[in-house]
Amino acid sequence: GAGVSQSPRYKVAKRGQDVALRCDPISGHVSLFWYQQALGQGPEFLTYFQNEAQLDKSGLPSDRFFAERPEGSVSTLKIQRTQQEDSAVYLCASSLEQARPAFFGQGTRLTVV
Amino acid sequence: KQEVTQIPAALSVPEGENLVLNCSFTDSAIYNLQWFRQDPGKGLTSLLLIQSSQREQTSGRLNASLDKSSGRSTLYIAASQPGDSATYLCAPDSGAGSYQLTFGKGTKLSVIP
Numbered sequence: 001g002a003g004v005s006q007s008p009r010y011k012v013a014k015r016g017q018d019v020a021l022r023c024d025p026i027s028g029h030v031s032l033f034w035y036q037q038a039l040g041q042g043p044e045f046l047t048y049f050q051n052e053a054q055l056d057k058s059g060l061p062s063d064r065f066f067a068e069r070p071e072g073s074v075s076t077l078k079i080q081r082t083q084q085e086d087s088a089v090y091l092c093a094s095s096l097e098q099a100r101p102a103f104f105g106q107g108t109r110l111t112v113v
Numbered sequence: 114k115q116e117v118t119q120i121p122a123a124l125s126v127p128e129g130e131n132l133v134l135n136c137s138f139t140d141s142a143i144y145n146l147q148w149f150r151q152d153p154g155k156g157l158t159s160l161l162l163i164q165s166s167q168r169e170q171t172s173g174r175l176n177a178s179l180d181k182s183s184g185r186s187t188l189y190i191a192a193s194q195p196g197d198s199a200t201y202l203c204a205p206d207s208g209a210g211s212y213q214l215t216f217g218k219g220t221k222l223s224v225i226p
Contacts, residue, residue, distance in 0.1 A: 004156070033212060042117070042202055042216025043157070056212070091156060099212045100145070104156030 002026075004105035006092050012111045013082045021077045021108045025094030032075050033101045034067055035091040043091055049075060050099070082112045115140045115207055119217035126193055127225050134188040134220045136203030141184050143205040147214065148177050148188050151200045160201075161188070193224045 005024040013019050025032050031050055035043035036059075045059040051072035060067070064083075069075040079086055090108045093101035116139045126132055138146075145164050149157040161170045161177040163186070169178040176189040186203055200219040207213035 031212065040218065042204075042218050043214075044216070045213050048212045059213075093157075100147075100162075100206070101212065101214065102159060104158070106154065106156045 004092055004094050004103050006090075006105035006108050008108060009106065010109050010111075012113060015084060015112055016081050017112075018078065018080045019082055019110065021079075021090050021110070023075045023077070023092030023094075023105060025073065025075070025092070026096075026103055027073075029094035029096050029103075030072075031095045031097070031099055031101075032069060033093040034075070034077050035093065035101075036061075037089045037091055037107070039088070046077070046090075048099070079110075082110075084112050086110060087112045115143075115205060115215040117203060117205065117215050117217035119201075119203055119220050121220060122218065123221040123223075125223040125225060128193060128195060130193050130224075131189070131191050132193055132222070134190070134201050134203075134222070136186040136188070136217055138184045138186075138203075138205045138215070140205075140207075141181050143181065143207070146177075146179055146186050146203065146205040148175075148186075149202040149204060149216075151202060151219065157202065190222075193222075195224045195226050198222055198224050 034046040037043040047057040049069045064080045066078045093104045095102035120135045148160045163179040174191040200221045202219045204214040204216045
């Protein structure tokens with residue numbers, strides 16, 4: 001595609017609900033990154049994939065967060081039993097080869113009520 | 114842990130003015146530093162990447178400098194335009210991996226016509 005696509009753009013979840021956020025990277029991009037941006041803050045690193053391999057998940061805030069990229073293209077960030085502190089914009093980024101986020105999607109704004 | 118501070122938090126200038134945005138970081142063991150732009154409701158756009166061996170990078174009206182030893186970077190915008198209005202984010206990598214960017218909270222710039 002023309003750019004990194006994320007869906008849904010907005011998600012409202014009741015506390016305790018599970019959510020799944022999708023990222024479609026630019027076609028052929030090897031590296032994929034997830035970042036979390038709370039209101040008024042800069043983005044914070046969550047996890048990094050190279051193809052289907054999750055090379056770093058040190059930024060995931062708890063074991064309720066899980067990310068996968070089974071075929072090395074589309075990625076899904078899953079949050080189980082959502083809490084209010086999970087409310088944030090979740091940004092996905094991809095890059096062709098280098099291990100550095102180059103192109104960001106518009107993000108998914110998650111609001112937990 | 115890397116900490117990034119951006120000053121000022123917000124800045125309003127009349128069109129045509131030159132301006133400087135400041136970024137400081139606590140851990141000088143970085144490989145690269147990037148400056149991003151974020152428009153409301155949109156993802157991040159990479160503006161400039163400075164490698165640790167470089168002192169500055171230029172792109173059009175933008176010039177970024179890096180003083181790694183003192184943990185400082187500046188973004189200079191010449192002849193500002195209303196279209197430059199956005200939040201500007203500074204992001205050194207962690208040194209542990211160039212994919213682990215640590216973002217500041219950003220400087221929100223408004224250029225008044």
